[in-house]
Amino acid sequence: MEKTSKKVEISLRAKEMPASPIRKTEPYATAAMKKGLTVYGLNVGQPDIETPPAFFEAVRNFPGKVVAYQRSQGDLEYLEALAGYYRRCGYDVSEEDIVVTTGGSEAIIFAAQATTSVGDEIIVFEPFYTNYNGYAVMCGVKLVPVTTRAEDGYHLPPKKEIASKITPRTRAILVCSPNNPTGTVLRREEMEMLAEIALEKNLFIISDEVYREFVYEGEHTGILELPGLEDRAILMDSISKRYSMCGARIGCVVSRNRELISACIRYGQARLCSPTLEQHGAIALTRLPGTYFDGVRAEYRKRRDLTIDALQRMDGVMCRKPKGAFYVMARLPIDDTDEFAKWLLTDFHVDNETVRVSPGAGFYATPGKGKDEIRLAYVLENKRLERALYLLERGIKEYNRTQVD
Template sequence: MPTISNKGIQMPESPIRKLVPYAEEAQKKGKNIYYLNIGQPDIKTPQVALDAIKNATIETLAYSRSEGSESYRIKIADYYKRNSISVSHDDIIVTTGGSEALLFAFGSIMDVGDEVIIPEPFYANYNGFSTASGVNVVPVISKIEDNFALPPIDEFEKLITPKTKAILICNPGNPTGYLYSKEEIKQLAAIVKKHDLFLIADEVYREFVYDGIEHYSVLQEPGLEEHAIVIDSVSKRYSMCGARIGYLVSKNKDFIKTALKFAQARLSPPTLAQIASEAALDTPQSYFDDVKEEYVKRRNTVISALEKIEGVKVAKPNGAFYCIAELPVKNSDNFAKWLLESFDDNGNTVMVAPAAGFYSTPGVGLNQIRIAYVLNNESLTIAVNILEKALKAYKD
């Protein structure tokens, strides 16, 4: 019979989605599940975006330009300028989600066998995008004991080889919620300039930064014009995950010209979703202020509750809406399945994301989970209470 490609065989499963069949079986048995596994906010999408779709007077749903509509890109550039980032609409390519933006970036700057250095734990799909592109991930480990701070720069330097093409960070981070300081961005800028590398920054959570700290973009760092590539998305910012609209931003003209060829090959990003996303840019600041305040409350609720559980260690996030918790278990994959298959508290259980899938180093993160605090405070309190009871009942 025909054979599957090695690339397909090596493609990793999503640690976030691979447990869905277990959850579906648990639901069939009548269990109520509190979903802490996926970053799907329960925050409402801005009404202005929904109204733009309802009121659209389109007779033919046509292709848009491959780089995205000009009016949308102009408004994106204005958004960045309001955030002290000076870019032109010609520096922007609209993509089908941040995922496609990452694939275009990898395809534009790396060949098969090239390497990208990524501090881990990192967004699990970076492994998948790398495999799809034939690129090798070279991890530099950050630790829960250090609240997942940037590892020392010499840890990066000793990993750089002739095959190294880029350093990739997520800021604020998924799955850790870690926010890189301005000084850390400057340290990374110095190393990519020294070794003539790209610095890719996944900044989709830029609006969710807490405790009075400001987000510092790689696009704000002087001298990085030829090195910096930003990945962005409407998914989390406007609670529009289903729109599947993201974008690439870079002042490197050769990079944008190359990425556009990949964009042309897939024709165009979705037209209706661009209309909604363009309208979303008119969302008032009060929306983000309220959302940020809500996430701070949720973060504090989750962290406080987890810190009270015996044997649990948790890193406090300064951004995004995730945290990594270390549990008193040997294998969080087995524990996560057990939660769905064999445990309930008065018919209730929780679904978590095992954290080993957010690492590329084998054997690391086996006793960790990622929690997405995207439920309301009452639900989060109940969910962590269930988790505590489960840990007391669980036998490795």
């Protein structure tokens, strides 16, 4: 067999595919742990809250002897249970408006594919959930950022500023409230303003509401509550955070636009189904009493208060007190948080312990923004959270000392 002299090259879009800023420090974290270090993970929204035992019980009692394909649209019983959950949220939807997805991740991909063609644009508010970048590259879509600012509590800018970013290629507005990474909960008027723009400019609104239950002040406004958006409102959702089930990979797309749902079902057919056991287990979760969230919410509120107090006491650190989700963007007295996040894992420890954070630049689409910011996820119980924040404070001081030397 004659060998060609040419090397086969991976695709340009593969080269362009960004590493997740939340996960790209993984090799350093793994190396740190191999050296025997304890690493407190504030980088990723992985709660330590226990998954409700009802899930494990349902999975243990899975009735079949074969882990068979589930329907592409989703387990019928789960779809019905989900429709019930959304009706309790006040949304007028039935199981025919829902497609179960493999995590919220797939819900975004289905929504992006169904609303855009290659080269089309989606309006996003930066800082935004960094993985939107990855989906955009995979779907050949351009994310057009509208910047929100810490000074405004990361609330939306005026309508005309948003409208000015809309071009003939704009197909959708992607909004996330309660927000990852800022924790901001959009006011009803803000959601209504986006609805107005969508109607005036004939756009879809894709609303990422996976943190719906995690609001500590104010109130969540769901896109499906607003009138007049039947054909253009797309809810994307996930049970990952709601029930501390990140590894289950169960999300969904909800829309009353049947043509869009039909397209999502065809995307669903191409990947056959979402995990069977987890859908079965998730049925049990939809039956948990509403009080379940009271306990979880109280716990996260405590963690938020502890985190913000600690951050605000640190020299040169600036952050706002978020009203929802379990993240906060903090500005550090550091030029390049990419370097800092890596350094925390490779060159720093206190008594063999260190902390892992997500550098901020990956949460922005505008080049240069976010380089002095980090995102923290307050997902650890109080003692460990305190320790992690102490390590961060020590880390900032020591890093800045090494930079001067």
